[in-house]
Amino acid sequence: MQRRSFVLSASALAFASFGARAADAYPNKPVRVISPYAAGGGPDVQLRQAGPSLGVALGQSIIVENKVGAGGVLAAQYVAQQPADGYTLLLGSNTHIIQKAMQPDLHFDPVTDFAPVSNLASSPTVLVVSADSPYKKLDDLIADAKSRPGSMNYGSGGIGTSAHLAGATLVSLAGIKATHIPLKGSVEIAASLIRGDTQFAFPVAGTGIPQVKGGKLRALAVTSRHRLKELPDVPTLYELLHNDLAIQESWFGIWAPARTPLDVQLTLNAAIRRVASAPALKTTYEAVGNEATPSESPQAFADFVRSETRKWTDIVKLAGAIGT
Known part of the structure; x- marks a missing residue:
């Protein structure tokens, strides 16, 4: 009798544990992406073009919110302070790196305050x-x-x-x-x-x-x-x-707040790669000189961001734009 009770209790605990994991599976509610650009601006348009397909890939709605100001810094500072749970993301770009290089005293760091998930597209001038x-x-x-x-x-x-x-x-x-x-x-x-x-x-x-x-x-x-x-x-x-x-290509991708769990980053990365590799989106981007450039992994995107930070800092110095 005692053995039977133990088995039933263990089964109940396993079921409860499974239920908790299912309830916590990411994502289980809509995901917000904060755009630093005005509605209708190039990167904002391209984000919205990818948004519906990204929502399908994740099984949840993608809500794009515009938070414009200070060359993208306002949006970045806002997202950096949000919970690191994958439900508030930033359309991050080389613009944020440039602004930090121009204004070193800004109260955000595009490298340490975010977990780069995946690049989405790039565009030259x-x-x-x-x-x-x-x-x-x-x-x-x-x-x-x-x-x-x-x-x-x-x-x-x-x-x-x-x-x-x-x-x-x-x-x-x-x-x-x-x-x-x-x-x-x-x-x-x-x-x-x-x-x-x-x-x-x-x-x-x-x-x-x-x-x-x-x-x-x-x-x-x-x-x-x-x-x-x-x-x-x-x-x-x-x-x-x-x-x-x-060689100067403006790029933008999805950043999450620092300390976002790796499994959440991987889920988002896989969804972005699936969407950005779709022929329809690639054709849409290429028609205006853009290129879909999804990252192979969050780590690959993080390495890219670090490399771009060094490069754009050099470009800003070359342009004499520091402190402007």
């Missing part, structure tokens, strides 16, 4: 001039800039943006003088070039490629590691300048 510009290739622009030192301007959506840093990198590596003109936003870049207020710029591919194909702008180079499918005849800036710092 495109060196463009107006369609009626006399510059047909980069050598033309550099030669004219050297013949008239300080006569050229390049525009961007603001200090510390990818367009600013790419322009400053070109100026430094090519040994030319040009003035940075921070505009009200990246949407002003094309108009500035057409008016002649600026002579060259580096909009992100998602913005630049449609304007090149629409005949408003001419592309001279791209900052991706390889040539873009959408602009196969346009060389990379690395091909022309032969310097690793000329």
Whole structure:
């Protein structure tokens, strides 16, 4: 009788333990992803394009919330303070690394305050001039800039943006003088070039490629590691300048608060890899010069973030943007 009682008790305990594990299985409620970008901005759009499929892969709804401000820092600080349970995530990017490199005293650290889960996509910038510009290739622009030192301007959506840093990198590596003109936003870049207020710029591919194909702008180079499918005849800036710092690809992925359990990270990583590898999403991204770039593992993404931190810190120093 005592043996029978023990067996029944053990079975009951096992069942209760299984039930508790099932109840705690991740995820068992909707997952929030905090976007540092305004609704309709490039990375925000791409996150929302992936969101429904990611929700299907996880078996829960994905809720995208926009928390814009301070170059992405506001959103990062908010997520870093949330419970490390995988239910509040950040659309993290090289923007956060850049902001930290520019402002070392910021009260967040993109390396230690987060657990990088997986990259999602990357996008280069495109060196463009107006369609009626006399510059047909980069050598033309550099030669004219050297013949008239300080006569050229390049525009961007603001200090510390990818367009600013790419322009400053070109100026430094090519040994030319040009003035940075921070505009009200990246949407002003094309108009500035057409008016002649600026002579060259580096909009992100998602913005630049449609304007090149629409005949408003001419592309001279791209900052991706390889040539873009959408602009196969346009060389990379690395091909022309032969310097690793000329390779500048903006990227964004999913970050969780530090100390998020590894099993939660692995679940999220597997779901992102499944979604980002789907042909439909890859085609959607590639149409505007982006590339789906899911990470093989959370550790692989963490290694990538550390490597990018070193690189973008060097680029910020090259651009002279520290403390701005």
